[in-house]
Amino acid sequence: MGGDSRRPYAGGGQCSTSTVLAASFFARDTVTVARELLGRTLCRRLAPRRVVRLRIVETEAYDGFDDRASHAHAGETARTAVMYGPPGYWCVYLCYGMHWLLNIVTRERGYPAAVLIRGCEGVHGPGRLTRALQIDRNLNRTRASPAGGLWIEAGTPPRANEIDIGPRIGVAYAGPYWASRPWRFRTGHDSE
């Protein structure tokens, strides 16, 4: 519960009543951010007059130099540079040659970490989510903000007892220790 890291969004009249999560929200412990992203609102502008808002229901944390499940574990490269950058930026990369995966960078500059947004209400699966929201490489390394067309609003986080915690998906290659870290968070997935 590290303080209120939200701030009112003051730009462009049509968003005046919403609350956009700022970089300070993402500058914290990655696992905490992953958990606290549940219930928030992922917002995507698909057209000048059309914004889609989806409640985030599934996330995963990828944290630090030692996390062998994280792409950043191999070191800073062109592909992973964004994870070493400042918090609150989007990390979008192509997975298995056909699916774009959406992450938000966490922690301070120089520390490689991000949270994978795996699913939203009604759109389950990280690849399905980006397809539904028309997210691809063009958003990589851009800042999460209304001006950029993709951002996160405060929404309504679930109660602690409404959150399920478990190991991350699809990271067996990282070995049993890192694959078993309880860094996957879900809520409201009863009708999955």
Added chain:
DNA sequence: TGCGCGATTCTC
């Protein structure tokens, strides 16, 4: 310049 490998999803 070439090759192996995926933070997945869909079909058989």
Added chain:
DNA sequence: AGAATCGCGCAT
């Protein structure tokens, strides 16, 4: 259970 599909990272 297996294919689809391609950019990255490292070896050659």
